[in-house]
Amino acid sequence: MQRKIIHVDMDAFYASVEIRDNPALKGKPIAVGGKADSRGVISTCSYEARRFGIHSAMPSAEAKRRCPELILIPGRMSVYKAVSAQIREVFARYTELIEPLSLDEAYLDVSDCRACRGSATLIAEQIRREILEETGLTASAGIAPNKFLAKIASDENKPNGQCVITPDQVESFVAALPLHKFPGVGPRTAEKLESLGLKQGSDLLNWSLEALTEAFGKFGHSLYQRARGIDNRPVQPSRERKSVGVETTLARDLVTSGQCRDVLESLLPELRKRLRGRTFKSVTVKLKFHDFQQTTAAGQAVQLRSDILDAVLNTAYARAAGRRVRLVGISVTLDETPPSEQLSLGF
Numbered sequence: 001m002q003r004k005i006i007h008v009d010m011d012a013f014y015a016s017v018e019i020r021d022n023p024a025l026k027g028k029p030i031a032v033g034g035k036a037d038s039r040g041v042i043s044t045c046s047y048e049a050r051r052f053g054i055h056s057a058m059p060s061a062e063a064k065r066r067c068p069e070l071i072l073i074p075g076r077m078s079v080y081k082a083v084s085a086q087i088r089e090v091f092a093r094y095t096e097l098i099e100p101l102s103l104d105e106a107y108l109d110v111s112d113c114r115a116c117r118g119s120a121t122l123i124a125e126q127i128r129r130e131i132l133e134e135t136g137l138t139a140s141a142g143i144a145p146n147k148f149l150a151k152i153a154s155d156e157n158k159p160n161g162q163c164v165i166t167p168d169q170v171e172s173f174v175a176a177l178p179l180h181k182f183p184g185v186g187p188r189t190a191e192k193l194e195s196l197g198l199k200q201g202s203d204l205l206n207w208s209l210e211a212l213t214e215a216f217g218k219f220g221h222s223l224y225q226r227a228r229g230i231d232n233r234p235v236q237p238s239r240e241r242k243s244v245g246v247e248t249t250l251a252r253d254l255v256t257s258g259q260c261r262d263v264l265e266s267l268l269p270e271l272r273k274r275l276r277g278r279t280f281k282s283v284t285v286k287l288k289f290h291d292f293q294q295t296t297a298a299g300q301a302v303q304l305r306s307d308i309l310d311a312v313l314n315t316a317y318a319r320a321a322g323r324r325v326r327l328v329g330i331s332v333t334l335d336e337t338p339p340s341e342q343l344s345l346g347f
Contacts, residue, residue, distance in 0.1 A: 002167055004120035005235065006108040008127060009141040009151035011159035014126060015046045015103035017083055018073050020136045029054075030071040036060040039249050039326070043075055047159060051282050059292075080104075083135055090130045090223055098233045105154075107147055121164050128162065133216050145170065148231035149326035152181055169231040175202035182226050184219060192216075192245070193319040244278070245286075246332025247271045253324035255315040260287065266302055271330060280332035285312045287320070290317035295319045301332070 010016065013030040013035050029049035034040015052067040057144075064070055084103040091098045092257045097109035108127075124141040131139050136159035142153025156163035165173050178200055180190045186193035194214070198204060204212070204227035212220030224230065227294035246267050254260050264285065283301040288294040297316035301308045317325075 001150045003109060003145055004113075005112045005144055005145075005147055005150040006086075006110055006127070007147070007154040008106055008108065008124070008131075009140050009158075010104035010131075011140055012044055012046055013137070014044045014075060014080055015073075015135050017076075017080060019046065021079075023299070025071065025096045028071055029069060030073060031060070031063055032073050032075050033060050033063070034072075034074075035117060036064040036072060039251060040072070041249065043117045045070075052239075072240050083137070086135050087131055087139075090127055090134065092125065093130075097235045097237055099237060107150065107235045116156050121162075124162050128160075146229070146231035147222045147233050147235065148183065148226055149173070149229065151183070152169070152177070172225060174229045175200065175205075177201045177291070179203070182223065184222060187228060189216070192259075197298055241299075241334065241337070242331050243284075243331050244271065244280075245276045245284075245329060246274065247286060247327060247329025247331075249288075249327045250325070253326050254328070255324055257314065260317060260325055260328055261310065261313060264309060267328070269328050271304070271332070279335040281335045282333040283308060283312060284333070285309070285316045286327070286329035286331070287316045287325050289323035290319060291323060291325075293323075294327070298333075302335075304332075 010151060011274065015030055018030060018032060021120050023060070027048060029046060029052065031042045031045035031054060034043040042054060042056055042058045042060055042063050044056050045054050045063070049063070049067060049070055052070075054063045054066055060072060062073070065309055067257065088098065088100070091106060092332050093111050095108050095110050099107040101107070107179040110120050110123050115121060116126060116341065119141045124143050128139045128141055131137060139162060140154050140158045142150040142156065143162065143166070144150040144153050145167050146166040149170065153163040153165050172253055179185055179193050179198060185193070192215075194341055206224055207224070209221065209224045212224050215218070248263065248267065250263065254263065281300065283304065284296050285300040286294060286296045295316055297312050299308055299312045300313075322327075
């Protein structure tokens with residue numbers, strides 16, 4: 001049976017909630033994020049702010065430089081979570097197969113839904129209408145035979161719109177799709193694709209799986225599949241957490257590995273608290289430099305031992321190449337092996 005997948009994505013979610021609760025902000029460039037004078041970062045912003053080139057993850061100071069009239073608002077996570085729960089209740093009226101990606105977006109598999117005569121297009125329209133009526137917020141949606149295409153489609157007619165990709169449109173849609181829109185294609189991969197003369201989906205069709213794997217490693221398999229509109233991943237209602245981490249953006253840049261080590265040490269109590277006794281199999285250190293480039297290094301570990309942390313940190317810091325460090329983070333990959341199958345580690 002052909003799947004019917006809907007990707008629902010709220011429009012500028014945090015900012016829209018703030019505008020809803022304070023109508024005086026309507027039509028103004030606003031952003032939810034940290035203060036510009038304390039190294040804050042933008043979480044999201046209104047569409048008026050986006051006209052100035054402001055986007056999520058941008059430093060608040062840079063956002064203010066681009067738009068001096070920008071209104072910065074501190075986030076209210078408890079409110080956003082409450083609204084997200086309301087939205088989830090709307091989804092649940094149509095399917096149990098809901099895979100949340102964040103507070104403001106989710107995949108829905110409505111293949112077996114009989115509402116709206118089984119039309120995924122009409123179901124998406126009704127879901128968006130009910131969200132607006134019950135929360136005062138707009139949502140966009142993508143409707144397609146798989147998750148890959150549904151997510152891309154949801155961005156096609158933002159804000160407050162939807163896009164449908166029917167099974168017979170898949171081939172032509174993917175053929176014309178710019179490769180930078182493929183999931184997982186970041187700036188570096190896009191640059192490499194461009195250097196090889198690969199710009200849109202149709203350009204990949206002349207490349208064999210072996211050639212793409214040789215050029216892009218494991219990601220080559222994904223490129224091969226997506227170029228053909230293939231994505232067999234099911235919507236997963238319950239997604240187990242695979243990692244736990246904590247990070248901090250610093251008030252002042254760090255200039256030595258020793259300073260980074262001190263910050264890393266200060267993060268460990270919170271990491272242990274979030275772990276809640278769960279076992280893990282590897283540890284990753286993340287560093288973001290003053291030019292906003294970042295790097296990660298990882299190593300196998302079942303304990304947060306000093307020698308392991310030092311080795312991983314040293315690997316990451318060696319890539320600083322004289323750059324100052326503005327963010328330090330640490331995370332662990334959880335061990336998904338059932339306890340009965342775990343080997344004794346002798347500690």
